[in-house]
Amino acid sequence: MAIEDYNSKQKPTWCPGCGNYAIWMSIKAALDELGIPPHKVLIVYGIGCSGNMFNNINVYGWHALHGRALPVAIGAKLANKDLTVIAVAGDGDGLGEGMGHFIHALRGNVDITYLIHENKVFGLTAGQSAPTSMKGFVSKSTPEGVIEDPTNAVSLALTAGGEFVARGYAGKPEQLKNLIKQGIQHKGFSFVDILQPCIAFNKVNTYQYYNDRVYDLQAENHQAEDFDKAFIKAEEWGAKIPTGLFYQAEGGTREDNLIKESDEKDNLTFEHKVEKRNLERIIKNYSTN
Numbered sequence: 001m002a003i004e005d006y007n008s009k010q011k012p013t014w015c016p017g018c019g020n021y022a023i024w025m026s027i028k029a030a031l032d033e034l035g036i037p038p039h040k041v042l043i044v045y046g047i048g049c050s051g052n053m054f055n056n057i058n059v060y061g062w063h064a065l066h067g068r069a070l071p072v073a074i075g076a077k078l079a080n081k082d083l084t085v086i087a088v089a090g091d092g093d094g095l096g097e098g099m100g101h102f103i104h105a106l107r108g109n110v111d112i113t114y115l116i117h118e119n120k121v122f123g124l125t126a127g128q129s130a131p132t133s134m135k136g137f138v139s140k141s142t143p144e145g146v147i148e149d150p151t152n153a154v155s156l157a158l159t160a161g162g163e164f165v166a167r168g169y170a171g172k173p174e175q176l177k178n179l180i181k182q183g184i185q186h187k188g189f190s191f192v193d194i195l196q197p198c199i200a201f202n203k204v205n206t207y208q209y210y211n212d213r214v215y216d217l218q219a220e221n222h223q224a225e226d227f228d229k230a231f232i233k234a235e236e237w238g239a240k241i242p243t244g245l246f247y248q249a250e251g252g253t254r255e256d257n258l259i260k261e262s263d264e265k266d267n268l269t270f271e272h273k274v275e276k277r278n279l280e281r282i283i284k285n286y287s288t289n
């Protein structure tokens with residue numbers, strides 16, 4: 001395997017310098033280093049500049065509706081547990097339209113990896129404020145500046161029960177690749193928030209802005225099993241911005257728990273149970289038509 005094996009024939013059309021290029025490279029490098037061949041990977045995308053990555057990676061892909069990458073990704077994983085499933089969304093997509101799915105995906109803990117490109121603006125629609133836009137951010141939709149506090153995806157993921165919660169930065173692709181690898185290897189739902197400069201429409205959260213502020217939690221000996229400390233770090237945003245793995249727990253996936261439940265109840269495996277349920281539904285449908 002080589003990184004080139006994950007390239008499609010289409011060249012990306014993102015603005016030159018967009019943080020999406022580094023995220024694209026980091027995903028491919030993570031898959032390559034984990035030795036997962038393209039035919040064993042599904043990436044489901046939402047709508048936005050991040051979703052345009054659909055055209056540029058040679059793995060199975062599904063371009064979902066706006067805000068709906070997660071339910072498609074979860075359904076695919078439950079149908080084929082041998083597939084490595086990744087969902088990719090922008091922050092407008094995933095934390096605006098898709099917010100409800102995010103909360104319930106964290107609770108559900110199905111074994112997929114969710115990457116949010118956090119550029120703090122709607123890029124594809126040319127520069128409206130997003131749920132993550134900082135207070136005072138002036139955009140086409142907020143000419144007087146955003147008046148609300150921004151959504152903090154990392155804090156939200158922790159409070160909603162996330163068992164793998166990390167933050168990367170497109171300007172540190174080596175760290176980002178390693179976080180994506182760890183997320184894929186984690187058993188259960190893994191979430192990586194990715195700081196991604198939008199050079200066209202966000203003149204506040206630029207590469208320079210992040211380069212001056214980001215630091216690596218693991219370089220400061222942060223212990224990722226400590227939930228309380230993870231939450232304190234998640235709330236830090238200002239002169240210093242933490243990146244790295246905030247929190248990781250070993251709770252077991254939803255699939256594991258269902259298998260355990262099935263075994264305990266009637267000695268059926270999860271696959272048997274799904275098969276039995278499907279059969280019952282099919283029989284019911286046909287018998288009423």
Ligand code: SF4
Nearest residue numbers: 015018049123198199
């Ligand atoms: S509009 Fe922003 S997010 Fe979209 S491709 Fe250009 S720089 Fe990237």
